[in-house]
Structure formats: structure tokens, C-alpha cells
Amino acid sequence: MGVRPDGLDRRDAIVLRVVPYGALAVSMVLVLLADAKTPAQVWTTLGLTATAAVWTLIVALPGASTPGPWLAGVYYAGLLVLFAVMILRSPLFGLFAWTGYIQAAYLRGRWRYVGMVATAAVVSATYVGGFKNLNASTVPVYLIFVAATSAVALALLVLELRRRTALDRLAEANARREAALEENAGLHAQLLAQAREAGVLDERQRMAREIHDTLAQGFTGIIAQLEAARQNPVEWRRYADQAQTLARENLAEARRSVEALRPPHLDEARLPEAIAGMSERWSRTSGVPVGVETAGEPQPMIPEVEVALFRVAQEALTNVAKHAGASRVGLTLTYLDDVVLLDVRDDGVGFDPAVNDGGFGLTSMRQRLLRVAGRLEIESSPGEGTAINATVPALPAGAHP
Known part of the structure; x- marks a missing residue:
């Protein structure tokens, strides 16, 4: 992946790599078609274009690391010099110089504002026909263009920075929300686990009460009836019938207790x-x-x-x-x-x-x-x-x- 200056997403980083080369190519074609009458002008145009293309590789090479503050400053200063020289060659190179506004994203902090104003100062020369046409009559117009374009560029930069700040805050809020949801899910799972453990203990206690209150008493009655039948052979049938009745009742109680655990x-x-x-x-x-x-x-x-x-x-x-x-x-x-x-x-x-x-x-x-x-x-x-x-x-x- 290419350069990703601080505060830029992947799409912006791609734009910063692609747009300058596109604008440079279009500017070169326009200059060659409209403002290259001699071989010297042609070679000068090609040389300046090649120099700009190579200089832009500092931040456009795939896999290049993000330029630090010093490297970004050096790169942008050299870019401004190239803009000025190219516009001195032909105002049509102003299309390439315009990319200085977006490439100011490489700069840090307040240096972005300085870069915007410096780019406006260079690009505004194209509105009066290039630096060669600066004279006493065109300088006031040039300064007006510098002030106007600087104001517009700075206003757009402020709006963009506010947008990015809002997006960053939204991303942080979403991250906090996701973290809170994960924490709540963990707490909920822990609570459910504790509730299940408590439920198991309650169920054991319930089953113990069931066995003590019903099944154990029932088995005691059955044993008593069988012992009575052994001691009274003459009436054994009556005692056996009573034991059978108690056994059926105990079986019904056992089934009821089991069904209470998991309804069939x-x-x-x-x-x-x-x-x-x-x-x-x-x-x-x-x-x-x-x-x-x-x-x-x-x-x-x-x-x-x-x-x-x-x-x-x-x-x-x-x-x-x-x-x-x-x-x-x-x-x-x-x-x-x-x-x-x-x-x-x-x-x-x-x-x-x-x-x-x-x-x-x-x-x-x-x-x-x-x-x-x-x-x-x-x-x-x-x-x-x-x-x-x-x-x-x-x-x-x-x-x-």
C-alpha cells in the first residue's frame, strides 16, 4: 500500500497518488500542443514534466512509508519550486500546480495553512498570464487573486478538517459503543452462568425436598406394608394391595418430578x-x-x-x-x-x-x-x-x- 498521511483514509491516499500524475500528464499535453513552438520549448517541457514526475515519486511509490514532518516539508517546498518554474515556462502548467491544494494534506498542523497560501500565490500567477506578465499593472490583480483563492482554499481546508474531526469522534464513539456492548455481553454471560449455577443448586434442593417429602415417605410406607404382610400371613393380600397403591403413587410422583426438569x-x-x-x-x-x-x-x-x-x-x-x-x-x-x-x-x-x-x-x-x-x-x-x-x-x- 502507498502513503497514508495522518488523518487520511485509503481512498484519500489513492487520490493523492493518482491525481497529481493525471494533472501532470494533461498539463504536459496542453503545453506541447499550444505552447511548444521550438525544439527547445519541447525539450524544456518534457524535462520539467520528468522532473516533476520523479519528485512526486517521493510520496507516490507503492510501499513508501508515510513521510515525516521534515520530509513532507522538504517535498512540498520542492513541489512549490517546481510549480513556479513550470508556470514560468507556461501558465498551462497551472493545472498541475492546482494539485498543491490537495497535496497540502502531507503537511502537519498549521503548516497545511501555509502550504495552501503558498500554493494560491503560485497558482494565481496563471490568472495574469504567468510570472512573466507580473508588472505594476498586473500585480494588484494578482494580489487580489492570491487573497481570494487563499481565503477559499483555507475555508475549504477548515471545513474538511472539521469533517474529519467529526468522523474521528464518530469512529471513537462507535469504538466505545462496541467495547461497551462486548463488556455488557460478557457481564450478561457471567450473570447467566451464575444464574444457571444458582438454578442448579435450587433444583437440587427442590429434588431433595421432593424425595424427602414424597418418595422417601412413600417407600417407607411400602416397606411397612410388606413387613405387616409378613407378620400377618392371613391378611397379606390387604397389605400387598396397599403397598401396590403406594408404589403407583410414588411412581406418579417420580414422573412428575422428572417432568418438572424438562417438559416432555x-x-x-x-x-x-x-x-x-x-x-x-x-x-x-x-x-x-x-x-x-x-x-x-x-x-x-x-x-x-x-x-x-x-x-x-x-x-x-x-x-x-x-x-x-x-x-x-x-x-x-x-x-x-x-x-x-x-x-x-x-x-x-x-x-x-x-x-x-x-x-x-x-x-x-x-x-x-x-x-x-x-x-x-x-x-x-x-x-x-x-x-x-x-x-x-x-x-x-x-x-x-
């Missing part, structure tokens, strides 16, 4: 279909019509998130059947870029969230969502129905927080 409906269908099927079964049982909608493009998510949304929808409908007295229910699952929303609305009796926290059902929903870094919002008032809004991060299946 999610193994058979995607989340929208699983929620729709569960809602349809709930509607048949409760007699309350329920409408289910899905917005956005459904995407498979990690199991913890899908289970949390399914259980929240299930618990919300259970609460409607128990407490709302609703005549209809609406359920919407919305997939966005970074989150998934679940809204459950009913037209029931409602309640005041500031007075009534909704009981165990809403507490259970909040805990489930917290385990996956989600949140739950309740909108309700007496006689106005209830809206439950659940939000969870849209973590695709296979993601590892």
Missing part, C-alpha cells in the same frame, strides 16, 4: 408448538378460550431458556384458571434479536400488584426467570384483567455462557 412437550416440538399445544389442552380443561400468537422468526434456544418460558406460560394459565375468572386469554411469544418476550393477558378480575404480590405462582415464575437472567413484569388492576410479561435473553441452542 419440548422434546417432541419446538417452543412455539409446545406452548400452543399446552395452551390448547388447558383451554379444553378450563373451558376458557385462549389465543396463541408467535411474532418474529422462532429460533431454537438453550434448554434452560425454553423450559423457563414454557413453565412460565404454564404457571400463568394455571393462575388464570384458579384466580382470574377470565372469559378469554391471549398469549404472545415474540422473538427479537437479543431477547424473547412472552406475554400472557386475560380479561379477568385482576388485582393490585402493590397490595397483592400474586402468591406462590408469580414468585415461582420470577425465580424461574432469574435462573436464566430473565425478568417478570406484572400489569394489573382490580376489574381490568392482568398482563404478565416475561423477558429472557435469546441465547441460541449450543451457546455456552
